[in-house]
Amino acid sequence: MRETLFLVKYGEIALKKRNRGAFVKALKDSIREKLPDLAVSVYETWHRVYVRFNPADREAVASCLSRTFGVVSFCEAVRVPTDIEAVEEAARELARGYLAAGRGARFKAEVRRAEKSYPLTSYQIACRLGDALLAAFPELKVDVNRPDWVLFVEIREHAYLYGPESGGPGGLPTGSSGRGILLLSGGIDSPVAGWMMAKRGLALDAVYFHSAPFTSEKAREKVESLAGILSAWLPGMVLHVVPFTPVLARIRERAKEEETTLLMRACMMRVASLIAAQRGAACLVTGESLGQVASQTIESMAFTETCAGLPVLRPLVGMNKDEIISVARRIGTFEVSNLPYEDCCVLFSPAHPLIHPSLDKMKRAYAGLKADEPIGEALEKTEEVRVGARARAP
Amino acid sequence: MIYLDWAASAPPDAHALDEAREVSALLYANPSSPHAAGREAAERLARARANLAGLLGAEPDEIVFTSGGTESNASVLLSLLAKMRLGGVRPRVVKIVTTAIEHSSVFEQARALEGFGFACSIVRPDQSGIVAPSSIAEALDESTALVSVMLVNNETGAVQRIAEIAEVVRVHSARTGRRVLLHTDAVQALGKIPFSPAGLGVDAASLSGHKLGAPRGIGALYVRKGAALQFLALGGGQEKGRRPGTENLPGICAFARAAEERLTALPRDLRAAGEKADRLIRGLLSIPGARLFPEQRSGGPSERFSPWIVSVGFPPLPGEVVVRLAEGRGFLVSTGSACSSRKKDRTRVLEAAGLAPETALCAVRVSTGPSTAPEEIDAFVEALAREVPPVRAMSRGRAG
Numbered sequence: 001m002r003e004t005l006f007l008v009k010y011g012e013i014a015l016k017k018r019n020r021g022a023f024v025k026a027l028k029d030s031i032r033e034k035l036p037d038l039a040v041s042v043y044e045t046w047h048r049v050y051v052r053f054n055p056a057d058r059e060a061v062a063s064c065l066s067r068t069f070g071v072v073s074f075c076e077a078v079r080v081p082t083d084i085e086a087v088e089e090a091a092r093e094l095a096r097g098y099l100a101a102g103r104g105a106r107f108k109a110e111v112r113r114a115e116k117s118y119p120l121t122s123y124q125i126a127c128r129l130g131d132a133l134l135a136a137f138p139e140l141k142v143d144v145n146r147p148d149w150v151l152f153v154e155i156r157e158h159a160y161l162y163g164p165e166s167g168g169p170g171g172l173p174t175g176s177s178g179r180g181i182l183l184l185s186g187g188i189d190s191p192v193a194g195w196m197m198a199k200r201g202l203a204l205d206a207v208y209f210h211s212a213p214f215t216s217e218k219a220r221e222k223v224e225s226l227a228g229i230l231s232a233w234l235p236g237m238v239l240h241v242v243p244f245t246p247v248l249a250r251i252r253e254r255a256k257e258e259e260t261t262l263l264m265r266a267c268m269m270r271v272a273s274l275i276a277a278q279r280g281a282a283c284l285v286t287g288e289s290l291g292q293v294a295s296q297t298i299e300s301m302a303f304t305e306t307c308a309g310l311p312v313l314r315p316l317v318g319m320n321k322d323e324i325i326s327v328a329r330r331i332g333t334f335e336v337s338n339l340p341y342e343d344c345c346v347l348f349s350p351a352h353p354l355i356h357p358s359l360d361k362m363k364r365a366y367a368g369l370k371a372d373e374p375i376g377e378a379l380e381k382t383e384e385v386r387v388g389a390r391a392r393a394p
Numbered sequence: 395m396i397y398l399d400w401a402a403s404a405p406p407d408a409h410a411l412d413e414a415r416e417v418s419a420l421l422y423a424n425p426s427s428p429h430a431a432g433r434e435a436a437e438r439l440a441r442a443r444a445n446l447a448g449l450l451g452a453e454p455d456e457i458v459f460t461s462g463g464t465e466s467n468a469s470v471l472l473s474l475l476a477k478m479r480l481g482g483v484r485p486r487v488v489k490i491v492t493t494a495i496e497h498s499s500v501f502e503q504a505r506a507l508e509g510f511g512f513a514c515s516i517v518r519p520d521q522s523g524i525v526a527p528s529s530i531a532e533a534l535d536e537s538t539a540l541v542s543v544m545l546v547n548n549e550t551g552a553v554q555r556i557a558e559i560a561e562v563v564r565v566h567s568a569r570t571g572r573r574v575l576l577h578t579d580a581v582q583a584l585g586k587i588p589f590s591p592a593g594l595g596v597d598a599a600s601l602s603g604h605k606l607g608a609p610r611g612i613g614a615l616y617v618r619k620g621a622a623l624q625f626l627a628l629g630g631g632q633e634k635g636r637r638p639g640t641e642n643l644p645g646i647c648a649f650a651r652a653a654e655e656r657l658t659a660l661p662r663d664l665r666a667a668g669e670k671a672d673r674l675i676r677g678l679l680s681i682p683g684a685r686l687f688p689e690q691r692s693g694g695p696s697e698r699f700s701p702w703i704v705s706v707g708f709p710p711l712p713g714e715v716v717v718r719l720a721e722g723r724g725f726l727v728s729t730g731s732a733c734s735s736r737k738k739d740r741t742r743v744l745e746a747a748g749l750a751p752e753t754a755l756c757a758v759r760v761s762t763g764p765s766t767a768p769e770e771i772d773a774f775v776e777a778l779a780r781e782v783p784p785v786r787a788m789s790r791g792r793a794g
Contacts, residue, residue, distance in 0.1 A: 212718065213715050213718040213719050213722065213785060214715055214785075214789070216714065216718060245788075248788065249788050252787075252788045252789075348789070
């Protein structure tokens with residue numbers, strides 16, 4: 001019986017020793033979780049992960065795999081019984097497809113025989129398949145040096161014939177590195193930061209600080225659609241919308257003007273840490289890049305992270321803006337980030353913010369805010385939005 | 395929800411809606427068709443044209459129906475290109491005089507004509523948002539072919555001195571022996587303040603239907619008989635060749651009907667509007683931090699401002715924040731002009747009147763209509779009085 005599958009190659013997971021099983025399980029789980037509505041089966045055999053699917057779902061499954069962390073590459077495969085006639089028939093069908101797609105006439109066959117009890121050797125199988133294809137398609141030509149396409153065949157408990165390879169994002173499967181909280185604004189940087197940490201196996205929730213009436217509903221919708229794009233990689237991501245205005249009011253009331261921005265960042269870190277505790281997350285992720293703005297100098301970061309109480313991961317810290325933008329374009333967040341709904345946080349930006357703040361002074365200023373009360377109020381009114389698969393990346 | 399954004403678009407007039415529905419359903423034939431149904435449509439078209447002309451103190455032939463204010467404005471400005479086609483104009487020596495407070499459909503169109511080689515002179519208003527006729531006089535020279543100044547500004551409500559500008563243009567034309575065309579964008583004036591194009595002495599005036607309760611997509615251009623206006627678009631010869639395209643008869647009839655409703659009620663409405671504007675202005679000024687744009691208006695009622703439009707701000711609170719606060723309490727208002735509230739240059743008009751850009755960004759436009767009740771104005775003022783001060787206190791710059 002003939003079946004269609006994707007063979008998934010998972011790169012660095014293969015290098016893990018005793019924990020390999022756990023990583024592979026996480027990979028299988030994250031593929032299954034992303035395709036809840038489709039009849040797929042994900043299984044591992046002979047140290048390879050296969051995804052079996054209905055031919056009608058081919059595009060959906062391929063698009064999912066191309067956005068599944070841990071997948072280095074994948075290729076379509078057909079699985080047939082090992083008798084040589086069945087293998088020949090499957091090879092003819094693949095060749096017919098390649099010819100129809102205009103992939104060229106020069107080919108070679110590469111055969112691996114893992115099942116050593118098979119009556120033919122790899123070389124004999126390759127010869128049989130070559131003969132079968134040349135007989136069926138006289139326009140074909142064998143060229144072992146510069147083929148247009150290669151017929152890959154593996155003989156195991158079944159025979160597998162592989163098509164061309166497509167790339168995945170690589171990295172580690174979602175959740176294999178635990179969970180983090182992403183501070184998501186509507187800007188270019190933070191979605192990229194989230195994507196980069198997710199690539200290293202972090203499951204993410206996002207936190208957005210909404211300051212009505214200073215920020216508009218449009219700004220919130222923009223963040224929701226950014227979260228929606230990220231959720232194509234991170235199924236089940238939750239967006240926590242924090243009504244931040246009470247905290248701003250407190251800062252306005254008690255802080256020196258030049259300290260406003262830093263204290264705002266500090267309070268955001270604090271809120272995100274409290275949400276992390278609720279969600280069992282072990283770190284925060286921000287889009288900070290060293291020196292980009294006043295609150296992203298080393299002294300500023302040294303202070304704001306004291307309010308986090310968790311590791312703060314800043315994957316963009318050494319990246320230039322153009323490098324960040326090129327990732328944003330690749331993952332499909334740039335266009336949304338670039339929409340013009342700016343919030344009015346400029347109202348709260350001091351004319352001359354501190355650039356090299358003193359850690360002790362800032363810690364005292366933070367304590368002087370007595371921010372726990374407005375932060376508690378904000379947390380109580382925080383909304384959880386399931387962004388799910390509302391918007392797919394283009 | 396209380397609608398206080400009439401200057402952006404008025405709620406539909408019930409009579410105009412009925413008219414549009416009836417004409418759509420029954421008089422669907424093309425007015426250019428020779429058969430009975432076509433002739434009936436043509437008769438109805440003629441009647442609507444005569445009605446609107448009568449309301450404006452104009453001849454029926456002086457009314458050209460268009461798709462709205464923007465098209466009317468564009469057809470006047472682009473008439474310079476049509477003249478070029480006829481060989482009457484060489485762009486290098488032709489100047490357009492207009493103002494810094496025009497709607498973008500005049501302002502941007504005039505700037506675009508610079509790309510064709512025309513010269514453009516942009517006259518600034520004084521601090522009350524009104525363009526002095528003497529400033530127009532200074533901008534006129536031998537090369538000037540067109541002057542375009544709006545009648546009522548859509549952001550501040552400032553009423554421009556068009557009759558005096560017409561006199562300036564007339565004197566200039568007489569002295570130089572070259573006819574200068576005078577156009578006014580009267581979109582915010584029709585049905586809002588009494589005027590007739592002939593009384594103002596203009597050659598052309600742009601009008602729009604949806605600002606007074608007709609549907610979107612219908613407007614008109616008044617063209618004085620004998621005015622040397624060439625039209626750029628060509629086609630089936632409708633509107634005496636001045637605006638080709640099958641006539642939007644339901645829109646035209648609805649427009650004429652809405653204009654009839656508004657203009658016949660105008661003397662009464664205007665008195666009430668003056669009282670309501672006064673009430674609104676006094677109420678707004680009682681809120682700490684309120685500023686009228688322009689501030690000259692704080693003194694009380696004035697014929698120099700349309701009573702239907704009031705521009706206010708609570709610096710440093712951005713106008714969009716005030717709009718959201720008002721909406722939260724059930725009142726719909728706009729920042730500046732609705733047509734440009736998404737653009738970066740949304741502060742052009744107020745900056746021209748001397749406001750700093752950050753102050754101009756604070757403007758909120760409150761625009762009312764004949765059915766706006768005084769109690770609604772009181773409720774709006776009360777809502778702002780409650781919502782604005784605490785939020786403004788949060789955003790106040792410490793330096794300011």
